[in-house]
Amino acid sequence: MPLSAKQLKEAMQQVLSFARALEPKAQVFVALDSANQAHVRFSRNEVTTSGEVDQGHLAVTVMLGQRAATSTSNQTDAASMKALVERTVRLARLAPEDPELMPVLGAEKVTTNEAAFDSAIERLDAKGRAEIIREALGPGRERQLATAGFFATWSGLIGKASSAGLLHVHPATATQFSVTARTASGTGSGRGQFHGRRLTGLEPRAVAERACATAKASEGPRRLDPGRYTVVLEPAASASLAQALLDSMDRRAADEGRSFFAGKSGPLFSELVSLSSDPRNPRTPMLPFDGEGRALSAQAWVTKGAVSGLATSRYWAKKSGTQPVGGHGGFELAGGSVDRAALIAGVKRGVLISRFWYTNWVEAQNLLLTGLTRDGTFLIENGEIAGPVNNFRFNQSVAEAFAKCDALSKDVEAAHDAETVTPALRTHEFLLASVSEAV
């Protein structure tokens, strides 16, 4: 059984007390999570593996002046925690001084984000999970498509405490459900997915139906040559680009001259592009504090195409005379003003991309990202979907993709994780560099 809130709080206080006994002047930071995780996996229209685990994660950081060490363990009995503290103190005593070490944070008031927790997830048992999978298996079996999928739940508590008085204990839940359908011919593939902090809204059969519909629609793709195309990216694909952009937005790397953002000012992207993180945004419910326990508020990263924030650690904020920024889990790429259908209607010749796969940085200087299209790629001609085409490898500057964006859909979707929503997006001269035979 995962720890209760009371047990979690007591355990963290016990760790602080062990450390105080050994090194009364030490600064100590404790992070303790305790959760129940469960999953069911299926493929070829039948269940493959299924499991349930209780997970604990205790991390203790001890700072002796500018010397520090961190130890982690999943054992939360008193003897194990005491041993962990002793080991961490020993390591800290031996560590050289780290000039970048920042003091632990003190008491900070945060309000529980009720939207980050759903007791229905906590109550779901093996039979309940099996029922969800039974519903999801229907469409594939009925339409002779091979479906594979994954359903997972996470339910637990996240705690932070410090020797300076910090103490947060926050409940959280999350679920993810996805289905990939493949046609018997092996030439069509589609995917449906659901991410949320709550079970509300999860319709397993509908998710599987979406996957099956895309698989059938994408069957028998025709050959389309590589080249630069106008592309319409479904939310799962736009989320991959937005996540990559956000990952690259670091103030220290920019200040040190080793980032695309070094020395740049003014609007870098289309004025339609706005990217932000807000724990209280009901579409992206996050914890109200970061990994160090620092209270989080809304943060704009890109506002109407201009950079309005770069992630900044506490050390770099102090050194550069700015404020710490970031530590949020997810983000929202703001929706635009048109329906998804209108994104396609405005394209004379282009490509509709359902999602990307295996994205990876190629070149940091120009934010060149590579990756593949997957699970439904379609030719657009004269404002309509003309039919399925082969998949592609893309080699594309993320910065250029957002600079050339000329439309975003009104609706946003959690196609990436429970803390992130993105709209469909249209951009131009997107380099589909080579053909991928994969389906």
Place this chain on the structure above:
Amino acid sequence: MTLSRRHFITSTGLTAAAVLAGRSGLSDARGLVVDTVLLAVIDAALSTARAAGAAYADVRVHRRREENVSVRDDHPAGTSDSERYGVGVRVLKGGAWGFASTSRVDPKEVQLATRKALAIAMAQAPLRQRPVELAPTPAYVDVWQTPLEKDPFKIPVADKLELLLGISQTLRKQKVTSFAEASLSSRLEWKLFASTDGALIEQSITRLGPSYAVTLVKDGDFVQRGWDGQAMQAGWEYLATSRFVEDAEKVAEDAREKLAAPSVEPGKRDLILSPENLWLTIHESVGHPTELDRALGDEANFAGTSFATPEKLKVLQYAAPAVTLYADKTTPGGLATCGYDDDGVKTGRWNLVEQGRFVGYQTTREQAGWIGEKASRGCSYAQDHASVPFQRMPNVSLAPSNTTLGVKDLIAATDDGIYVLGDGSWSIDHQRYNFQFTGQMFYEVKKGKVTRALRDVAYQSNTLEFWNACDLIGGPGEWRLGSAFDDGKGEPMQSNPVSHGCAPTRFRKINVLNTRAKKGA
């Protein structure tokens, strides 16, 4: 080491005390399992599963320890020590798997976890169309451990930091702005496996991951050069043979050369790939496609499927006739090397591609029957006690040629090519056709000689075209292992450490891209 399993097989249904009484010889022989609770834990899981009518059950007591020490420029950037310990129980009942785990290594907790696993199996059983069947395997009772001289966990952290700070200092001896990062990761995986088939196996695996990189910044331009060395299953003594310290000066020089190097002209070129680059290409284009679960669709929802489907076995010309690629969980130093897999199957070596022909798959006990094989290849692995074992990649390597060819010979034989060192960016499609890789250093080869360094190089190809374009393979003298500490697969995603060996190898007329081209790569 020969150990009797008779007592264990006959006593697993008895009380913990009886089990211990019958197994004192084994405990003495190992000298490692001294905690009497562990045998009681095993008994609690297996006897509970048996009593409930499970067709099969196994239990893993699993401890992972990881120590990471890192520096940035002239100061430490973090010292951490982490440990995860617990018990995972897997049962087969009603034709379906059920899995549960607990971090409390206690017989009562393990009994509860086993009951939970049984309930999960029964809840899922109606959702199976075909019952799970396991290929038979002998019930081994054995111990296995990494051969090592010095346990890296016993080397003081202060010594490690001093070593890293020295390397960082060497890397930053530059006339332009420079940043250096260096780290050492030590990992221990200890596990005790037992099954209702009668297996009892204890293994202790030690891995060491050293790395560093320097970044140079000049006039709005920047480059990074990382060390070519690789993680290894080994003790601390590995560092002495790896040139970890000695290479720092050369890496610093390379970075300067790279910063000043001209950008590559894209086009078709011959590629000579160093083992420290080619290992990753082998991993993605041979290691993953020959996973049977992937080929049959079990990974379709995440990592994808494979072009190498079973009807192509012994038919598909995967590579040029000179190419033999083999799987081997016994390769000395390989990160995936061990004595037994997490199904309790003894590990071995077999060919995946033989003289160019696709001939084999990676399998587990559950999968062997899917392609009519009678025994598992021993590829089951779970990253920790809380993870379900499933098919994971063994070390997959390119056999060296039966020659004395080295990289100098390959360069001398090349008229217009690029010699690529080290690994960089990587990406491959979800059926393992289209891939793209970069590297660390690139040298132009003209008329048999290295003429100058280049930069901004990526190579892109199709797996079958690439491997069929292989025409020169180095001999055993320059055969080396490259490795991935954390290869991801599965849902929930699990990490698998794995290595790939090869000698310098040449591939003809491969598509080379320029990653900073104005018109795009």
